[in-house]
Amino acid sequence: MDFGKLQDISKVDFTLPADNPFTAQTLAVAPKVSKPELYFGPPIWANKDWIGKIYPSNAKDKDFLYYYTRQFNTIELNVTHYQIPTSKTVERWKESAADGFKFCPKFPQAISHDRQLIGCEFLTEQFCEAILGLGDHLGMTFLQLAPTFDPRRLKSLEAFLKQLPKGFPVSVEFRHQDWFSDKNIWAKTCEMLAELNVGTVISDVSGRRDVLHTTLTIPKLTLRFVGNELHPTDYTRVDDWCERLKKWLDAGLNSAFIFVHCGENEFAPELTKYWINTINAKYRLAIKEPKIMPQAVQGSLF
Numbered sequence: 001m002d003f004g005k006l007q008d009i010s011k012v013d014f015t016l017p018a019d020n021p022f023t024a025q026t027l028a029v030a031p032k033v034s035k036p037e038l039y040f041g042p043p044i045w046a047n048k049d050w051i052g053k054i055y056p057s058n059a060k061d062k063d064f065l066y067y068y069t070r071q072f073n074t075i076e077l078n079v080t081h082y083q084i085p086t087s088k089t090v091e092r093w094k095e096s097a098a099d100g101f102k103f104c105p106k107f108p109q110a111i112s113h114d115r116q117l118i119g120c121e122f123l124t125e126q127f128c129e130a131i132l133g134l135g136d137h138l139g140m141t142f143l144q145l146a147p148t149f150d151p152r153r154l155k156s157l158e159a160f161l162k163q164l165p166k167g168f169p170v171s172v173e174f175r176h177q178d179w180f181s182d183k184n185i186w187a188k189t190c191e192m193l194a195e196l197n198v199g200t201v202i203s204d205v206s207g208r209r210d211v212l213h214t215t216l217t218i219p220k221l222t223l224r225f226v227g228n229e230l231h232p233t234d235y236t237r238v239d240d241w242c243e244r245l246k247k248w249l250d251a252g253l254n255s256a257f258i259f260v261h262c263g264e265n266e267f268a269p270e271l272t273k274y275w276i277n278t279i280n281a282k283y284r285l286a287i288k289e290p291k292i293m294p295q296a297v298q299g300s301l302f
Contacts, residue, residue, distance in 0.1 A: 001043070001226050001261045003175070004205030012206050014233050016240040020215035022190045023248070030219035030252035037255040038287055039074035039102055039139060040275050042268035043224075049266045053293055069098040071290040072272065074139055076224070076259040080105040081144070084126050090133040102139030104222075104257055105131050113146040116153070117160040128165055140222050140257050142201050144173040151178050151185045154192070161196050171199030171222040173211075180210040193217040204237065214244075221248065221256035227271045229263040234271060242278045249283075 006012065045068035051059050055067045068075065079085070085093075093103060108127055111120045131141060145157070157172070164170060172193065180186055193200065194217040203211040205226040225241070227234035245256060260275060262268040269292055276289050 001205070001224070004203070004208035004211070004226065006207040009206045009228055009231065009233065012233075013209070014206075014237050016204075016237070016244060017212060017214050019244075020186075020190075020213060022187065022194075023214060023216040024251070026194065026216045027219055027248060027252040030254060032252065033254050036249055036253060038279070038285070039255070039257045040272050040287065041068075041072035041074040041076070041259060042265055042272055043076040043078060043259050043261050044265060044268075045075060047265060050269060054269050054290055065093065065096040069096060069101040071269070073098075073100060073288065074102045074104055074257055074259070076142075077103050077105040080127070080131070081107070081109050084108055084123070085130050087130065087133055090130060094134060094137055097137050101137055102257070103134055103137055104139040104259070105134075105141050107141065107143045112144055112149075116146055116149055117156050121163065124160075124163065128168060132165070132168075138169065140169045140171055140199065140220065142171045142173055142222060144201070145175060147175045149174075150176040151182075151189070154185075154189060158192050158196070161193075161198055167197075169220075171201045171218075171220070173201035173203065173224075175208075175211065177210060180213060186213070186215070190215055190217050204241070216248070216253070219252055219254040221245070221253060221258070223256065223258045225258060225260050225275075227260065227262040227267075230267050230270060234262070235274060238271070238275050238278055242275075242282055245279065246283050 045064045046061065051057060054071050055064060059067055108123065111117065111123050111127065131138060178185070179189065197218055199218045199220050199222055200213070200215050201222045201224060202213060203224045205211065206228060258275065260268055260272040262271045269290055273290050273292060276287050279285055280287055280289070
């Protein structure tokens, strides 16, 4: 993930900000659930570096998704950002996925970036129809707004969200700085999202701390966490997030989708495992942990 990437993170303040006041309001009226659902996973499945690590040593490219879904329980589906999947592709994904696995597709860039939500009704209908074909394997979708999409287009965003199918699961990722620079603008935006039962995407990335807005407009968390190749701060940040996550769960959070990026993602499985280990150990949960096979050290006899 290149957004917010820094070569030098030595001067970054990685402190997790206090909750936006809107979050407490959201959780206070959240419907109670007996068992919140927590999902963790790296952002891709097609990574040859994972052969012999989380995939069998003889794994073929066509089988990566099958093995991925037996290690993690969700994925940030970026492939849909570039093309709307065919029904045949969706069926293949469903057939490969383990029980309980959730795909979290990103809206096509033709809708979000090229047309910036204007005049894209047909494309949106195609996308929604395709994605709803995932059935029980559909998690949260997310609408990543273009970097140039600023608060002057709030009405366009509202109109677009209103045309989506009723109950369609979606969270919005804001990138333009002006969404966060004015508290009144952000509050107005959050009120609109909450009224439409639409969530926010929270991003924790080194170079753009403003997108770490800690605002929930629905009792469902969608978090993009971007580590720095297992730098020590990656672990302290995860620890802080697990504390916050427990607080939100106690307050009424229903579910969480946490996508774990890590530089070029070679070490994303390790960082995802740390997330799961930490939340399991601290709060007596039983989220399935990925099995990472020991890697042979070059030159070693054993």
